[in-house]
Amino acid sequence: MKIIKYIMAVLLMTSAVSCENYVAVDPPKTELASASVFVNDRSAIAAMVGVYSDMNALNYYFANIVTMFLGSMSADDFIYAASLAEFDEFKNNTVQPGNRYIAQLWAQPYDYIYRCNAIIEGVTASTTLTPAVKNQLLGEARFTRAFCYFYLVNIFGDVPLILDTDVRKNTNLPRTAVNLVYEALIDDLKQAKGLMDLNYPPNGARTRPTKSAATLLLARAYLYTGNNAQAEIEAAEVIGNTNYELLQGANMNKTFLANSRESVWQLEAVNTGGNRNTWEGFTFVPANLAAPTAFYRLTKGTGGLVDAFDAGDLRRTNWTGSYTTTANPPVTHTYPYKYKVRTGTPVTEYSMVLRFAEAYLIRAEARMQQNKLKPGAEDLDVIRSRAGFTTPLATPANTAAGMLLVEKERRLELFAEWGHRWFDLKRWKSVTGVAGKTRADDILPATKTFWKSTAVLMPIPTDARNTNPNLTPNPGYN
Known part of the structure; x- marks a missing residue:
């Protein structure tokens, strides 16, 4: 030290x-x-x-x-x-x-x-x-x-x-x-x-x-700059690495644990005063889960994130929390709950910077942009399968339709992570x-x-x- x-x-x-x-x-x-x-x-x-x-x-x-x-x-x-x-x-x-x-x-x-x-x-x-x-x-x-x-x-x-x-x-x-x-x-x-x-x-x-972190960020950079063929290649390289997997079922809640097999790169918890783990968990998770008040609330109503989840989506079940106020009438609010630990010892969660799911989303988008519509939908199905959906997506009619599918899955998978949604709306x-x-x-x-x-x-x-x-x-x- x-x-x-x-x-x-x-x-x-x-x-x-x-x-x-x-x-x-x-x-x-x-x-x-x-x-x-x-x-x-x-x-x-x-x-x-x-x-x-x-x-x-x-x-x-x-x-x-x-x-x-x-x-x-x-x-x-x-x-x-x-x-x-x-x-x-x-x-x-x-x-x-x-x-x-x-x-x-x-x-x-x-x-x-x-x-x-x-x-x-x-x-x-x-x-x-x-x-x-x-x-x-x-x-x-x-x-x-x-x-x-x-x-x-x-x-x-x-x-x-x-x-x-x-x-x-x-x-x-x-x-x-x-x-x-x-x-x-x-x-x-x-x-x-x-x-x-x-x-x-x-x-x-x-x-x-590691090399895979560089490869994943390179795939993202190629995607953002319109080099879809190279983005597909780089994302495929990460997908083919056996160091990584999408955590399924009950293990989905282990995604943001320290050194999880879905993490490509994390930042270690280094300031653990007050038994903090991650700053994200410390800020997102209400101080009192029995009677919570969350300062950060998912958007709801028409066009809101809460209503963008389809029924049965395990991402909503596992990665969001909710509470109902005592107001009259009561109001229910939903908050990000990817990180589960506000405070606790020993440290069990690290801040996720790059994770494996993004590789599938990058390759799906790169394929849609190249009119590889069926393979693009299949990549989205991998993400959707982890989210609890067993029926494959129909092959989109064209690139525009395929991109709407990509947009939805990126929003639901990457919400509250590194400004992905903001960058997506700006670049498309x-x-x-x-x-x-x-x-x-x-x-x-x-x-x-x-x-x-x-x-x-x-x-x-x-x-x-x-x-x-x-x-x-x-x-x-x-």
């Missing part, structure tokens, strides 16, 4: 000059400290593990609540039942550049990117690391950098592309076009695939990414065929009074623009 704290202190020295707020730094001291980290395997590994620990250290961080919850509220998964002005901006799609959570969605990924850049440079320069450790760390750093850029580009659109630790060069970089950011992150993931181990450590921990074209419109324009105006098409991108944070005058605002936020 002492070595991890030492490495964290060293890397926090460098992260203090991250893209959130560049300041002057003494290059000789930084170089000396960085070099000392990569002298031996133990300290170099601790540097990379320290990034994962920091990603999940505190509540309402980029890598837990902020991306997941605020993405879900920006879409139509759930709402925040209490009144909080900054949350209301996400619920109403009226986010302002000065919103502190927008600042975190920008600054924290760039901090991790800077640290990954430092690790890549340090590991590459080292002549004392064992080859296997060197390759694994280079792969993990490239994967994590790509992971952060994936979220930045999908939240903000064009963003500065920073691939080294040259502060003076990077401090005032303009925004890089989305397609070029995707090219860079796809290149990182391809290299990560070739560097990382396919298997997890002998202890079974799934808290460090409107079924109306109107140029420039998205599925968000089709769906969200029904319940979002203030909806504007420009809300598909979040505003560039005020702090970032004040620090870097070359950052232009997104449309609709001038």
Whole structure:
């Protein structure tokens, strides 16, 4: 533990000059400290593990609540039942550049990117690391950098592309076009695939990414950029890996347990004060299950998530909770219940980042987009079978019909996870065929009074623009 704290202190020295707020730094001291980290395997590994620990250290961080919850509220998964002005901006799609959570969605990924850049440079320069450790760390750093850029580009659109630790060069970089950011992150993931181990450590921990994590994220990146043939290939590679399975029946409730066989990559619970497990469980699960009051409630009514589940769907049975108020008349509310533990010892749940079910959903969509309609439906049937449906889907008549099936299954399977629904509505074209419109324009105006098409991108944070005058605002936020 002492070595991890030492490495964290060293890397926090460098992260203090991250893209959130560049300041002057003494290059000789930084170089000396960085070099000392990569002298031996133990300290170099601790540097990379320290990034994962920091990603999940505190509540309402980029890598837990902020991306997941605020993405879900920006879409139509759930709402925040209490009144909080900054949350209301996400619920109403009226986010302002000065919103502190927008600042975190920008600054924290760039901090991790800077640290990954430092690790890549340090590991590459080292002549004392064992080859296997060197390759694994280079792969993990490239994967994590790509992971952060994936979220930045999908939240903000064009963003500065920073691939080294040259502060003076990077401090005032303009925004890089989305397609070029995707090219860079796809290149990182391809290299990560070739560097990382396919298997997890002998202890079974799934808290460090492997080749399969890079492959799954690569499949997603190809899907998002319209390379459906390659997305199908990468997703199939993950599906064919016997390290993973969809947990069936009663085991469905074990999906989000630490190191479950459905997890491709998880973040370990590192801040367990008060007997916390995951920040997601601590925030979602009511404090008193006997008389609960959940702040996060699934949308209901026409177009709501609650009513999107078909009768008998085990995802509703197992992954949602509900309670009825004592009001007159009483009202029933439903809340996300994928994570079951608010507090408890020992720690039994970890935060799920990438999971196996997504591989089937990616391949299904990629196949539908290539007019491989029957195989696409068969992939959806795998997901639906786990959800309790034994009757196969009819082969859709065309790609448009197939995509509606994909949309439904993605919504029901991935709700309240990593903003999937929000990203889906933004990236899919409107079924109306109107140029420039998205599925968000089709769906969200029904319940979002203030909806504007420009809300598909979040505003560039005020702090970032004040620090870097070359950052232009997104449309609709001038």
